[in-house]
Amino acid sequence: MNDQLLFHHTLHHSPIGMAVLNLEGQILQANDVLCKMVGYTEKELFLLSSDTITHPGDLYLDTYYLGKFLNEDINECQFQKRLFHKNGQMINVLINVSLVRNEKQQPFLFVSQIQDITKQLKNEEIRRITESRLNHFLDSISDAFLAVDHQCRYTYINKEAERFLNCPREEMIGKVMWEFFPDEINSIFYDQFYRALINKAPVKFEKVYALTETWIEVRIYPSDDGASIYFSDITERKKIEKELRDSEERYRTFVESSADAILVCSCDERLVFINEAGINLLGVYHKSEVIGLPVDQFFLPEDLADFKEKFRSILLNSPFQNPIVVKLLRPDGSIVEVEATCATITYNGQKSIQCIARDVTERNRLDQHVRKSEKLSLVGELAAGVAHEVRNPLTSIKGFLQFTQNLKEYKEEYVEIMLQELERVETIIYEFLTLAKPSETLVFSEHDLELLLTQVVTLQETQAIMKNIEIKTKFSKVPLISCHPNQLKQVFVNIIQNAIEATPAKGIVTVQIDLINVDMVGVTVIDNGCGIAKDRISRLGEPFYSNKEKGTGLGLMVSHKIIENHKGSILFQSEEGKGTIVKILLPLHPCKSS
Known part of the structure; x- marks a missing residue:
């Protein structure tokens, strides 16, 4: 096969577009790939010059590279330009041009290889825009973020990570992170990082970052390219958690050592917590004897309906402003009178009722005794008062009657005095009756x-x-x-x-x-x-x-x-x-x- 046939075969069987042009830019030959690329037949292209299908903004490229071929003794070049499809659509192409010289080594023809890179450029633009948006997003998040490849080289560091690590990201990109932070080798971070890569599963952990003495939460996500690492400052959260634990411990100590019984009931009326004083109140030896039991078994049958009504009322966020007094039935059959205040709380994540109760059995017995004593004292005082107040006028009446009896004669003034004294007795009795009238x-x-x-x-x-x-x-x-x-x-x-x-x-x-x-x-x-x-x-x-x-x-x-x-x-x-x-x-x- 001679050279001409070989070239013709190569031209028409090339997987990319190919054309042969003269020095004036007229197309002399074009393969099917190029014809399909620009929408013209080969015969139509023969009637056109390359300028006809080139974007006006790129015509200078043809002139520029033609000058270089003719004046600078170069034989090939590569550049991008825009062509117009027959339907008017613009195509981005990558062109490789080779100059063919004649026997006298003078420029004779151009052979062009043309690739449609429109889709490639579009994808690159999308990727560039996506990358830009992703970088903007990662720079705007509050978490520090960095990415490393499989050799642990930094490939991306956002602004927060740059601030947190206190090192310019330009100096870190491309460098191995263990070189910057050798102290982290064999640390929890080192172990967890390789655990994520080996298991190909995300990990999350907390540690103290020694350089700043702050608590951080680290999240590592392995990928085909390496790993993405997020870390955030949780020092304030840890401080609050510690304060909360200390507060809970203080509250638990207070509850357990409280002289008052503290009990917590679930919404289904079961006992879920009781302190030491509550154990004593219910008359049992250990909380395991009563935890989980229905609380209604500690009430007298005649009090159950009232208890359930109050329980529902408290659950509806209607706590009793004043303490309620109930009677509790102990396992040994004894009854204790209890004064309690109740309110809704959240216990182990569930809505519950907390009752603070106090045994008032002895107090009520003493109060009853005092009231009885006071009544007896009042009765004695009133009796003494009545006796004193009534005795005075009766003494006067008795005296005048005895005096009249001795005189054996009637005296009007004595009768008048005795009547007045009797009226005084009547008044005293009337006033006592008024006091007694309900x-x-x-x-x-x-x-x-x-x-x-x-x-x-x-x-x-x-x-x-x-x-x-x-x-x-x-x-x-x-x-x-x-x-x-x-x-x-x-x-x-x-x-x-x-x-x-x-x-x-x-x-x-x-x-x-x-x-x-x-x-x-x-x-x-x-x-x-x-x-x-x-x-x-x-x-x-x-x-x-x-x-x-x-x-x-x-x-x-x-x-x-x-x-x-x-x-x-x-x-x-x-x-x-x-x-x-x-x-x-x-x-x-x-x-x-x-």
């Missing part, structure tokens, strides 16, 4: 407070006139008040009568009515009498304690009880030598007041 038997109805006070003042004016005392009234207009009229009158009589008795001749007693607010009225009685010592004001209302010579103290005690039944209050303000102010506060509707 408040719930009272029936309230609406009344005009001004009318009630006017009636009382009218009754008391006779006594005031006899002592040369003036009673003044200052009544503001107030709404009707719901009350028991006769009992309120009794209070007003007691207070106004005390004021008259404490006021000297030519003195003044003032009675006022004021509207305190939309729900409250006030009745004030003011006198300019002798006043009351400060240390005695607090004892006003005690039985058998009185400022008056023959007073029993029961009047004010009864008054307090009546006003208390009306949901009101009595206030005293006094100064010796200047007088006393008694203020009675009454709600307009006591049944609606708390």
Whole structure:
């Protein structure tokens, strides 16, 4: 086969595009690969020059390399340029041009090898953009990141890793990391790094980075190219974890050593935690005897329904503001009274109820004993008071009866004195009955407070006139008040009568009515009498304690009880030598007041 046939065979069977051009750039031959590349037939290409299918921006390349061939005695070159497909689409090509000389070694023809690199360039651009974006992302993350190849040479280091390692990344890229950090050889990092590579599985661990004395979390991900390594500063997290562990330890110590029983129940009403005091409270020897048991087995059958209702209420985040008192049934059959506060907590990741309980069995027994003793003491005090108060008038009556019996004659003045003493006995008995009457038997109805006070003042004016005392009234207009009229009158009589008795001749007693607010009225009685010592004001209302010579103290005690039944209050303000102010506060509707 001669050279011409060999060239023709090579041209038309080449896997890449090939063409033969004259020195003017006209195409003389083109293979099928090139024709398919540019969309023209070979005959169409014969009619075209290379300039026709070249991008205008790349025409200078043909001129430039033609000059080099003709003037610089070169025989081949390689360059990239853009061609136009017949359909107008642009193609990026890599061209290798060889100059063929004639027998006289003069330039004769060009043989061009043309490869379509459009897809390759596009992929390279995508890769470049992807790399740029990845580098930007890795530089913006808060974790330090670096990549190494299988020889442990750095191939990438982000900004955070550069800052953390305190070394310019330009100096580290391409270098073996053990050269920079020889102290890490045979460390946990060294072991875990090769473990990840050998097992081809990610690893995560924590260590102290000696150069900065900080805790770091390291994550190593092996790959075909080597390994990607992330590490982040967790010093603050470790500090918080330590504080949390210390806090938990302190809390556990507190719980275990607490004198109060602390129990935790799960949502399914089972005991999941109990401290030492709780073990003693339930009367068992070890927590293993009760952990996991349903808590309802520690309650009396009659208390179960109430317990379950309270349990559900607490689970719905409605804790009891005040301690609850329950009775617990121990395994030995004994019963203990317990005072407990309960609230929802998270225990082992689960919503639970924590109860802080205290055995109040002995305390309640002592309280009951004290209350019984107080009742007996009060009964004894009242009995002594009654005996004393009733004995005095009875002694007077007995004396006058004996005196009359001896005289054997009737004397009107003696009968009058005895009747007065009997009335005094009757008054004492009535006041005791008033104290004993339960408040719930009272029936309230609406009344005009001004009318009630006017009636009382009218009754008391006779006594005031006899002592040369003036009673003044200052009544503001107030709404009707719901009350028991006769009992309120009794209070007003007691207070106004005390004021008259404490006021000297030519003195003044003032009675006022004021509207305190939309729900409250006030009745004030003011006198300019002798006043009351400060240390005695607090004892006003005690039985058998009185400022008056023959007073029993029961009047004010009864008054307090009546006003208390009306949901009101009595206030005293006094100064010796200047007088006393008694203020009675009454709600307009006591049944609606708390």
